[in-house]
Amino acid sequence: NAGVTQTPKFRVLKTGQSMTLLCAQDMNHEYMYWYRQDPGMGLRLIHYSVGEGTTAKGEVPDGYNVSRLKKQNFLLGLESAAPSQTSVYFCASSYLGYSNQPQHFGDGTRLSIL
Amino acid sequence: AQSVSQHNHHVILSEAASLELGCNYSYGGTVNLFWYVQYPGQHLQLLLKYFSGDPLVKGIKGFEAEFIKSKFSFNLRKPSVQWSDTAEYFCAVNAGRDDKIIFGKGTRLHILP
Numbered sequence: 001n002a003g004v005t006q007t008p009k010f011r012v013l014k015t016g017q018s019m020t021l022l023c024a025q026d027m028n029h030e031y032m033y034w035y036r037q038d039p040g041m042g043l044r045l046i047h048y049s050v051g052e053g054t055t056a057k058g059e060v061p062d063g064y065n066v067s068r069l070k071k072q073n074f075l076l077g078l079e080s081a082a083p084s085q086t087s088v089y090f091c092a093s094s095y096l097g098y099s100n101q102p103q104h105f106g107d108g109t110r111l112s113i114l
Numbered sequence: 115a116q117s118v119s120q121h122n123h124h125v126i127l128s129e130a131a132s133l134e135l136g137c138n139y140s141y142g143g144t145v146n147l148f149w150y151v152q153y154p155g156q157h158l159q160l161l162l163k164y165f166s167g168d169p170l171v172k173g174i175k176g177f178e179a180e181f182i183k184s185k186f187s188f189n190l191r192k193p194s195v196q197w198s199d200t201a202e203y204f205c206a207v208n209a210g211r212d213d214k215i216i217f218g219k220g221t222r223l224h225i226l227p
Contacts, residue, residue, distance in 0.1 A: 042218055
């Protein structure tokens, strides 16, 4: 019972490098979310998707891009990494966004930008 | 825009003490409310949720929360905490038919053995 799987778990980048974080869920959920968690800031929504082929901006979308080519996968891309993007990134999924279904979270990706 | 406020950023208690963590939200319509817990080094897990019906909601591990609509509050309580309750607790709200859940900034709870 995998649930939500994030890869990689850790990564260190240099400023200006690019990378993609992968989120995969095996629960057939429609909604998927990318958050970043920073000390004292809680979870802030970066981008989200309400279904295959759709994406939408969240609270802090700048510097990130996403794609949802397959229902089970939600990719988060950093085109040119900046030190301000050092954070722990969590992916989540839910059956529906506004229903009584809670979000299921992955274990997180700890990303450091030097 | 909807928002969630958690008043206590860091709480330190001794084992067996009673716990109440505050959560207030700003939205005048129908809301779905959640409390999540994040144990050290782990991902967020759902503690309890409120959608409708009895405003006193019971969750896992002896936690409960009370929805008070007139106060826009959803405070988390536990009568007697344990050392294993050391974690960060997040209140979250889904307002109306929005696609998103908004999280509070979290309360870090530290239980002294």
